[in-house]
Amino acid sequence: MTTAPAREPAQRKGRPRDERIDTEITSAALEELSEGGFERFTVEAVAARAGVAKTTVYRRFPTREDLVLGALLRLNDDLPAPPPPGPVRERLIAVLQAVRSRATNSSRGRLLMQSVGEGLHSPELAEMVHARVLAPRRQVLRDVIADGIASGELRSDLDPDALIPVLVGPMFYLGAWKCVASAPKVSVEAIVDTVLVGLLPLRP
Template identity: 35%
Template sequence: MPTASSQPRRTRSGNRRDEAARLAVLHAADDLLVEHGFGALTVEAIARRAGVGKQTIYRWWPSKVEVLLDTLIEDSDKRSAVPTEQPTAESIQAYLRGFARFLTRDPAGKVLLALMAEAQHDPATAQSFHQRYLGPRREQEREMLARAIDAGEISPRLGPDATLDALVGPIVYCALTGASVPRGLVSTLVEDLLRPRPK
């Protein structure tokens, strides 16, 4: 699957000052979301916090959702990337633990949760969220499982998507409800779903 970072970027008229402004916008959007929530987040507030004109934001992004998606893609690539090396059950477990930390402890994880929530109410957000983030990431995760199966590292009884839903779903549910991820949850999921004992 193409990595999230390999998705086409919007053309930006770019010198270093433009890149600095772009990063300032992404950081401002991230910070304001954590401070005030999705509903109170506006392009005007992002521009004010980033120290750029509102027209600068609209030149690069059509909406606050697209700003947040760029923030999410960059933060996920840095702090919760899907492993690209030959996977093992242990490395998959480490990836899931890192994803749990990203969602429950990292402020950037709140962007993912906010976009998930907004996607339930707004079809345009749902479409962009799936095209730009969820779809590419799910494909990366499928490839991770396929490589581990081919190497004999795991033997899931469920298909790839059902396996991923069963692995990631409880983590996301905990994060969405504000609960901590129980100790031992990830290792239990990996043992039960990826390395089931023969009957």
């Protein structure tokens, strides 16, 4: 109101913030979360890993929870590329295999799974993860399903939204037992084929 506040000043006076440090901090926080989980997550470890003073962290993220949220926002940095055109079966397998490998191999995938569990105790976290991280990923699968319906490869009376849990759920289920020796091994292809064909007999 003084002269012209400018909509995006973000830097009025004094030394501007180093934006590279922002990414350094969130990257370090993301790695810390991935390796140790929420329980062992500490601000000091993040600062140390980022090679940054603790003060600098607290200037951007006033509290530990803010830092967690800021880190989780970077979970979709490695968004999977949409699968190339082709038969629906192959496209579904491609998408779901990406989901599966993310839910197991990569440390970020494990973190995503943990975030779901932690979100049950923190609505704010749950809403953020859902809106900013998972919604974009679901869109990819939705598109594949819609394409399949449009091309006649899938039943025309299917509801894409209802299919998401059917297809993605098993990937999470498999990913959860990746580290358990006694867990059964099931391939993504087998699951996709099972869902495509259905369980009922009398099939040509």
